[in-house]
Amino acid sequence: MNKDTLIPYIGVVTDIRQDTPDVKTFRVVSPEGGKVFEHMPGQCAMLSIPGVGEGMFSITSSPTNKEYMEFSIKKCGCLTTWLHAMDVGQQITIRGPYGNHFPVETDLKGKDLLFIAGGIGLAPLRSVINYVRDKRENYGDIQIVYGSRSKDDLVDYQEIIDEWMKDDGIQVNLTIDNPQEGWDGHVGFVPNYVKELNPSLSKTVLICGPPIMIKFTLAGLKELGFTETQVYTTMELRMKCAVGKCGRCNIGNKYVCKDGPVFRFDQLGELPDEY
Amino acid sequence: MQVNENTNFEPVIVAFCCNWCSYAGADLSGTNRLNYPTNVKIIRVPCSCRVNPMFILRAFQRGADGVILCGCHPGDCHYTSGNYFTRRRITLLYSMLDFLGIERDRTRLEWVSAAEGAKFAATMQEFTDAVRKLGPNRRLEDLRCRKQ
Amino acid sequence: MLRIPVAKSDELFAAIASQQTLYLPADRKDGQAEYRKWEEGVKLSSRLNTVRSAKDFFFPQTENLAEFRMEGKKIEVIDIRKESEDFVIFGVRACDARSFTILDKVYLVDPVDTFYQTRREHGTVVTMACTRPAETCFCQTFGIDPTEPEGDVSCWSDGSYYYFRANTDKGQKFLDSLSSLLEDGDTAALEETKAKTKEILSKLPLAKVSTENFGGDKLNEYFRSEKWGELSESCLGCGTCTFVCPTCQCYDIRDFDTGHGIQRFRCWDSCMYSDFTKMAHGNPRLTQLERFRQRFMHKLVYFPANNNGEFGCVGCGRCLSKCPISMNIVKVMKALEEK
Amino acid sequence: MQRIGVFVCHCGTNIAATVDVKAVAEALGHEPGVVISREYQYMCSESGQNLVKDAIREHNLTGVVICSCSPRMHENTFRKAAAAAGLNPYLVEIANIREQCSWIHKDIASATEKAVILGKAAVAKVHLNAPLIAGESPVVKRALVIGGGIAGIQTALDIAEAGFDVDIVEKQPTIGGKMAQIDKTFPTLDCAACILTPKMVEASQNEKIHIYSFSEVTDVKGFVGNFTVTIKRKARYVDETKCTGCGLCTEKCPMKKVPNEFNMGLDNRTAIYIPFAQAVPKVATIDPNYCMMMKTGKCGVCSKVCSVGAIDYKQEDKFIEEKYGAIVVATGFNPINLDKYDEFAYNQCADVVTSLELERLMNAAGPNGGTLLRPSDKTHPHTIVFVQCVGSRCDDEKGKPYCSKICCMYTAKHAMLIREKYPDTEVYVFYIDVRTPGKNFDEFYRRAVEQYNVHYIKGMVGKVTPKSDGKIDVQASDLIANEQLHINADMVVLAAAIEPDKTARPLATMLTTQMDTNDFFTEAHPKLRPVESATAGIFLSGACQGPKDIPETVAQGSAAAAKAIGLLCKNSITCNPCVAHSNELMCNGCSACEKVCPYGAITYQDKEFRMPDRTTAIRRVASVNPAVCQGCGACTVACPSGAMDLNGFSNSQIMAEVDAICK
């Protein structure tokens, strides 16, 4: 019998990094070593602890990483609380990859890219950012605008400072919501910051963050002259099967787990406002 | 475990005991070295009125063959009225289980005071014997939980 | 056409059951019908349809997906799928037969659901043409002809004979295996029965219900309709319609700790349930209006949008007779069409 | 992921002799979340506890399971040890493998197996333990005593003695209660007033004590340590602060035909009155039902004669609010109403009196100045019949099922006093049983029979019939002689049953304390907590809890005071954190929990919530006052939605134990 997509593989957690007070990044490999499966940037995987729950998480490592996958996970429910309490060496179950991905090899190729992220919203974009960094020659300018509540809540802060900021041709703009001691960077909300930065209209935008941030940033981008066809985002809804069958994650006739999670805003605009 | 019905059958018995009387009564039967079967495992609750019917069903689901509930004698409740509520709830629950055809001897409620160590031991012996006679719980078990 | 006298039906069922498990609708004490495994003494029901639909055979209410053993930090995944055995479902009505096609469009598209696939492969569907449609029937609305049911084998009855026609290889093999019992005969009486049935069909109170105003292109128009409030206000949010529906396909995946391992099972779920889309941090369908709308939008708009205009309803009428408050897809269609 | 430490105790050989302790530690070491599993000779010893403490620190434990003796023995010990090592004490669970395993079983294999299962259950439970913090709630250092009889006075004096402020609320114009009406006390026959009035004065003079006479409690809010009580100060139309109690007004008041309650209506008083000479406070009170000025607007004599201008006809009821840390109920008793006892002709014949009326008739301050005369014709009675158990020990609706306890003794006292003072008077006592338990009580009773020749007749009085000649025919049966008797009596004295004061029932509702079917307050435990009510911070003093004589009342008054003092001594109360709590999002507001709570710890509030449809709505939800809740869990089962759960014994914890045991 063929392997059913609902039956998961085993993954071993080999490294756990505390990113922020409530976000940890987990490194997962197969028990035999190496990646459990290949994926494209923006795709997701179902992680589970049997008896606790199963949940969809975006794969935050780049496909170009050939050794492991990473997941940045915010503690919010039963399963994530359990995951946060894990020690290195713990096995989990994993299945995937699921969903579509950012069109890194098609529509985005050769484009100037603007990444806008808020809080844990950086997680799905990180995969794309590192993919693009690894295939730098295929893309134009890269600008990253990333904001969080405070400096401590910036996910992947070390990587941003140590790697992204040091790369040529990458402009990183960080912001935090409120002034804080030891922070001499920008202070303010992401949507306003984006407007202040007044990015060039030639850029293709990839945005991810809390719904309210997306809403205002999108409005701001439109004011600046961006069109919806230039902006991509990635969605999250209640999922169980991750293969478009169990019937919960649809927005109109589109299943986020299968037809998404990556949508261009003009596509989303055609769908009912139920997310 | 392949249950050879009725022979070598060791029933699993869950006993809910209120902290103030029955649990102390159980302790006393220990202090007095009064033997009762190892089948009985005690769960301590503050008062018999803490025992939700859900817990009793849960025990049967998970493989208990008998459930016994012990509390202070009526009138002696540490919380004055808890066991009166217990009595009503459990009477109705047991009656309902009986109505559904579940064997009566799988459930019991006994008032055991902190001084009644001997009664506790005797009750547990009696109850275990009765359940042993009935054999494994089949009418209210969850097949998924049956020990393989 | 191949046929067998109705009087010899027990012989027929015995012959089928000797080869594979046979299920057919049988009457229950309470006057309703349910699919039952045939054994000596089980009679084919004369009721128009069963309470539960025939989807149970391919998509059972609950099924285990996998088992997990946990020890220390280790997890072991146990694939518990078993090769299933061949079986026959006899007496499936045209509506239910069509529902399998609809379920196929969900479960057999990539990635294939192997649980469903296996059962589908092992099951032979023998349909039974309707002769006494009820007032709740509206399968014609979805282009189904209850006198010409689909399935691996189609079967008709004129009261004296059962007539058979194979529609698939599997069906042909099935009929071949019964060749000793079946004889060729003329179908004049059957055609008469069909004609009578067709006459009744044209007189059904719901005969005029039409899908012409529905389909994938109506997405935003109907989603924003003001009728939903009124339609959903009396909905209890139970899952009766979903669970008796032959095409409802939503499920939940849950884990159960058996005390000696974790069983992962899936079970039917209903988009009418308040927790259907509930997440740790919110719920996109907070009110019964949204959940109610989802069910009907799915059948009348989303499903056709994704499946070349095919609707997610077969007009079996179960929800019409079973909804505790008698709200149903026909009422919804009529209300939405009103301007 | 929990980090749990398991510690298995040998208890010398107490456990180790029948349980393979090493095997238990080994088996539990494999349980999920267990990171260390050790066994030790004596876990409760200093070094055993250090083992636990070190492990907590070293392994950063999130939970501890001790397999040892009963939690009733050492739960606290290990909780303290955990706390000392920085682990919340409520993250410790005990598996009882001594009293409930090693001591009752002999077979090592099966005992070990059971010990492992008990250990697993504890591990499963501790997985779900939440750190609990015992809340603290401040204590208002002031006590309220409701009722100013001997019980209330004694309690108040004792509390004041300990240095705390205490208020007495008394509904009558004076404190003193029933004891003030009594003539002599048994078994010593000393004068009640002589021993009571000094205490009344002491109470009035103690600066820690404030007396709200002629006042009633109308509302009680709050909980132990922090009650807010509304007291109604009824208008007495006399300014208490000005009145000197000179009594001139009472002499001059023209309205002199007011039945005198203090003398049981056996004589009259004036409309403005001071109940009795030693009243405390000695302040006049106007009875508006009789005062001519109040009724007709014409009179004003008292106002004219009052030199200090204390009279105020316009005075109104005043409500004051006070805060208290403890409340002592001392609402006392009353004789029952005898209207229904036609057979004793109480309403037809003035010479049929109750025992309390007899007290007044015999009292020097009573209507006859202490000479016993028949109320009807003021003649000296020569034959007096006492009827016992009038309304006590009764099966029917008219009376009370209980024994009123004091009647046997006071009847003996009355009989003795009468025989002493009027040797020519024959005294008959009809009794069912004579009950005289108590120090010197039986001797006292025997003296009445033997020394004073009181005729004690075991039997029932069937009918009392007033005769035209002023005599009273008492028809009775003598059960011992088995004969019917007719006694030609001059007076009949009925030992009426006593019942709780009528104000007690509404008060109990206000206080959320419980009462029995006879309206006596129910004590928290009939043997071990006799002066506490089940509601924390409410104490019981005197006859409100059950019939009592004076020494018992005083003893209980002092006991209640001691309990109250114990509470008031604390700056704050540490609350048991194992209390119920309600998940407001799930609460239906149905009041089921409130109905089963014996402590009144659950209250309902209308709160605003964000509803699923993004609107806000007002919902009625339960909330538990952790300072009052005692953690019985009755509410958790009454709650159908599961909104109510109990800390330390949560639904999921108990089910985890069940699962572990049945596995």
Place this chain on the structure above:
Amino acid sequence: MQEAMINKAKQLLADGTVNRVMGWKRGEFVYDITPAVFETAEEIDADFVCDDFTAANVSKYLVKESRKEGKILAFLKPCDTYSFNQLVKEHRIVRENVYVVGIPGGPKLDAEKIKAKGITGILCVKNENGTLKIDTLYGEETMPYYEAILGKCETCKSRKHVVYDELIGEEGEVITAEDSGRFDMVEKLENMTAQERYDFWREQLSKCIRCNACRNVCPACTCENCVFDNPASGISNKAAADSFEENMFHIIRAFHVAGRCTDCGECSRVCPQNIPLHLLNRKFIKDINAFYGEYQAGEDTTSRAPLNNYDKDDCEPSIVHERGVE
């Protein structure tokens, strides 16, 4: 009757006493009637119906409706008034926001019972002197009226309205248990052996598809969040995966409504599988009456529910063991 109700509704709407009317709306067939809220006289004229098939108990809707702006008119049958009262008692319905008009009760008819006779294609149903004349696609059929009476109406407990602001028609009487025979089936089961009882309930409960219709229609089940939907309760389950879960669900549900269930019979009416669920509730009611004295939930809004009450002399659970056959 329907006429009088329509007039009353329109009058109360017109004079501003209420701004909505809770009633029943006609459907596609003679029997598929939906509870509905009407806001205008036009809507009422068009769709309001009250006839032999308006069996649904609308009191549960008032939990939500009574929290909305303005007062709503509710037409309540005698049995519905008990549910209504019970919900008022449990603070679930805001009494001030409902104008209750009592209307005569059943007996109502059950389309399923007509269909069970093999009668199909039902177009019209008329009661003529105790005989139902049923117009069908296949010609006219007849059956005795009493055989089509809805199960809950067969054992009607009361024709009395325990609460109303106004009454249409005359006040009826409470019907004794002997006269209604509502405990007869419970008693019959009690007299069976344990094995027979077990077999009976297995056959019934194994039909359960866990659609939750019984729970969702039940006026006593108005929990904000049912324990069976709440993963944190530890007993949540969805589609019964096992015979135990069928038992568990129905036992716990019956227990949760014990002492609160007014015996309105809706659970059995809506069960798509015809499981006689009301027998579980009636068993509790019968036991409560026998053990703790007659109690009718919903009869008033002040008495203490039997499970939130006690008597020191209550019987012991051993009474169950001492009863007749096992």
